[in-house]
Amino acid sequence: MPRNRGSMTEAMYYVLLALCKPLHGYAIMNSVRDLSRGRVRMGPGTLYGVLTRLEKEKLIQLEEVDGRRKVYSITPAGLDALREEHRRLAAMVADGNFLGESD
Amino acid sequence: MTDGKNSRKFWWLDEWQIEETESWLSDMAVQGWHLLNAGKSFALFVQGPSKKVRYRCDIFAPRHSQYQERLELYQASGWEYIGRRGKLHIFRAPDDSSIPELHTDPVEQSYIIAGLVRRLATNCFLAIAGLAIPAVILLLFYERLLLDILVDGNTPFLMALPLYLFVMFLNFRGLILNGRLYSRLRRGRFPVRNKPYQKSVRLTKVVAVLALIVFALLFSERAITAINLFTTEPYPPVPPGPLPVVRLADIESGAELVPAILPGFDPNIVNHYKTGRSILVPRQWHLKEDVSVPGREWPSGLEYSPSLEVHGYQARSEWVARQLSQALVKIDWSKSHPERSQLNPEYSSYFDALWVKRDNHYTSFVARKGVYVFQLSYRGLEPSEELLALTEIKVQELARK
Numbered sequence: 001m002p003r004n005r006g007s008m009t010e011a012m013y014y015v016l017l018a019l020c021k022p023l024h025g026y027a028i029m030n031s032v033r034d035l036s037r038g039r040v041r042m043g044p045g046t047l048y049g050v051l052t053r054l055e056k057e058k059l060i061q062l063e064e065v066d067g068r069r070k071v072y073s074i075t076p077a078g079l080d081a082l083r084e085e086h087r088r089l090a091a092m093v094a095d096g097n098f099l100g101e102s103d
Numbered sequence: 104m105t106d107g108k109n110s111r112k113f114w115w116l117d118e119w120q121i122e123e124t125e126s127w128l129s130d131m132a133v134q135g136w137h138l139l140n141a142g143k144s145f146a147l148f149v150q151g152p153s154k155k156v157r158y159r160c161d162i163f164a165p166r167h168s169q170y171q172e173r174l175e176l177y178q179a180s181g182w183e184y185i186g187r188r189g190k191l192h193i194f195r196a197p198d199d200s201s202i203p204e205l206h207t208d209p210v211e212q213s214y215i216i217a218g219l220v221r222r223l224a225t226n227c228f229l230a231i232a233g234l235a236i237p238a239v240i241l242l243l244f245y246e247r248l249l250l251d252i253l254v255d256g257n258t259p260f261l262m263a264l265p266l267y268l269f270v271m272f273l274n275f276r277g278l279i280l281n282g283r284l285y286s287r288l289r290r291g292r293f294p295v296r297n298k299p300y301q302k303s304v305r306l307t308k309v310v311a312v313l314a315l316i317v318f319a320l321l322f323s324e325r326a327i328t329a330i331n332l333f334t335t336e337p338y339p340p341v342p343p344g345p346l347p348v349v350r351l352a353d354i355e356s357g358a359e360l361v362p363a364i365l366p367g368f369d370p371n372i373v374n375h376y377k378t379g380r381s382i383l384v385p386r387q388w389h390l391k392e393d394v395s396v397p398g399r400e401w402p403s404g405l406e407y408s409p410s411l412e413v414h415g416y417q418a419r420s421e422w423v424a425r426q427l428s429q430a431l432v433k434i435d436w437s438k439s440h441p442e443r444s445q446l447n448p449e450y451s452s453y454f455d456a457l458w459v460k461r462d463n464h465y466t467s468f469v470a471r472k473g474v475y476v477f478q479l480s481y482r483g484l485e486p487s488e489e490l491l492a493l494t495e496i497k498v499q500e501l502a503r504k
Contacts, residue, residue, distance in 0.1 A: 012211075043204045045159075045204075049211050
């Protein structure tokens with residue numbers, strides 16, 4: 001899996017998160033913005049780059065073609081990868097919790 | 104933006120010069136020229152008010168299943184699709200921060216550039232292989248290659264070389280530029296905005312003009328040779344009087360020489376004199392003579408009939424002359440008589456290089472002095488030393504002119 005030094009890129013993580021519910025391209029962009037509470041505004045070039053790679057790596061799949069719009073959803077392998085990344089990130093946050101306590 | 108006047112500009116930037124292309128198009132917009140259509144070789148601009156706009160390029164396959172949906176999403180995000188050059192799609196958006204960049208994650212973008220780098224690396228490898236394989240085959244199996252290049256001017260292979268090298272230059276530069284862009288993106292940095300492109304355009308123009316000049320020179324050389332082949336006599340008669348090369352009248356001085364004629368053939372087929380030229384060897388002479396000398400006999404008692412064939416060359420430089428003389432020796436002699444490809448300075452100290460082979464009544468040599476090279480074959484009763492002495496005189500006369 002082409003990831004940034006073993007971890008997922010932020011864009012990959014949020015796209016997988018958004019695709020826990022089947023969505024088409026534009027809806028994924030909106031979902032990413034909502035999930036990140038407006039922090040992540042994903043450009044369309046980044047979105048399609050991520051979709052192409054995730055589909056090739058079988059972490060997402062084409063659910064249906066709604067007119068010209070394609071609806072994607074996460075695969076079981078994608079869900080495993082997402083959970084693993086979530087655990088890793090959570091552990092990283094937990095490891096740094098003392099930083100918040102000292103404020 | 105459609106009622107202004109149009110202007111067509113050649114793409115001096117390659118389609119893989121992404122950052123430079125974006126800068127150039129943005130600069131053109133500031134000057135009031137807005138991209139209307141992106142062709143393969145020319146960009147069409149329309150004149151309008153000066154505007155600060157962002158141009159962005161993205162790489163994706165036009166036949167991909169997501170293609171239409173992708174273009175629509177880009178437009179819905181505020182990016183107007185202008186056109187494409189191959190896989191490079193060009194978009195435009197106002198210089199307004201409410202419209203996000205096409206690529207908001209440099210590391211993600213690096214995966215796209217990695218694909219381009221792989222493609223360019225493959226192109227470079229194929230380009231090198233495409234050049235090296237025919238070159239090796241020619242060098243191994245076509246002995247006359249060097250002689251063809253030096254004497255006949257060029258080969259089609261050589262003629263295509265400048266254009267081929269220009270394409271290689273573009274590919275290698277693309278590989279280096281995109282390799283740098285890839286490293287930048289992997290470090291989490293965005294592509295350079297407003298990247299200077301003028302130097303790169305100048306370099307492309309210089310290399311392109313050089314390649315075209317070399318190609319035109321080689322092509323005209325070939326064209327002149329082809330025209331000459333059809334317009335000049337195949338066997339021009341030997342003119343009277345002294346020639347730049349040794350002739351039988353110089354060797355058999357005073358004797359009456361009666362040219363031989365082969366019945367049924369061109370009367371000059373065994374007695375002719377031609378001149379030629381090429382870029383590297385601008386003066387060339389070829390003399391062929393076959394005569395009989397009434398009243399004189401071979402030791403066997405038959406009528407004396409000497410023959411002579413001389414190729415004379417004046418090369419552009421001493422280095423070229425050296426290559427030419429070695430190629431002549433290698434092709435004509437080395438295979439049948441390897442021992443005869445050794446230098447024979449004992450025959451004459453005048454020449455810079457001399458190869459002589461001598462049998463009964465037969466002398467053949469390749470001699471080089473400075474930029475002059477002579478290849479001579481003589482069947483007759485005069486000694487080799489005499490032929491070399493006469494050639495020495497010819498070289499001195501040529502050098503004086």
